[in-house]
Amino acid sequence: EAGVTQFPSHSVIEKGQTVTLRCDPISGHDNLYWYRRVMGKEIKFLLHFVKESKQDESGMPNNRFLAERTGGTYSTLKVQPAELEDSGVYFCASSGLGGESEQYFGPGTRLTVT
């Protein structure tokens, strides 16, 4: 069974540019989560999809961040325009419905905004 995959693994962009991160969850997983770890700080929740619906987006920092999950499969997270403080590692995780204790994390996308 393939795990959670994320693309790209690294992205270096200039302030003001746009970047789109992609996450492919484990097949059949309805729950999809985005997290972010800014250097030296804890992993913080961004938002949660159940299938194609946003269940909880309380962690989204501002309206420069837009997440979608069309069709309830893969998800994208767009940052537009990017700011320096957006640099960090963006993780995606997925789990099945029904209170699974484990979330399966992808390898992350390291975003550097210069």
Next chain:
Amino acid sequence: GQSLEQPSEVTAVEGAIVQINCTYQTSGFYGLSWYQQHDGGAPTFLSYNALDGLEETGRFSSFLSRSDSYGYLLLQELQMKDSASYFCAVSSGIDDKIIFGKGTRLHILP
């Protein structure tokens, strides 16, 4: 507010036992998880406690006391490959997001 407290760093010797404590204060509680993260890698699930008591999985054990809002991860027979960051994490509800602690960096000396 919601917070999880765990030590920032712990150092132990190869072959020894180490315990990483975690206290939490969250608006809701469904379960306490532990994740391991090696440098540059993805957080990987280690254990989960929803009820009080000790859960054992090989060399790793995790304990929870809901009344004390406290848990710990116990690593036995430490190996060099166990050098990593360990995060305690709380889920507040079924299928809910995870709230992570800041992580404990475990250094293992030969």
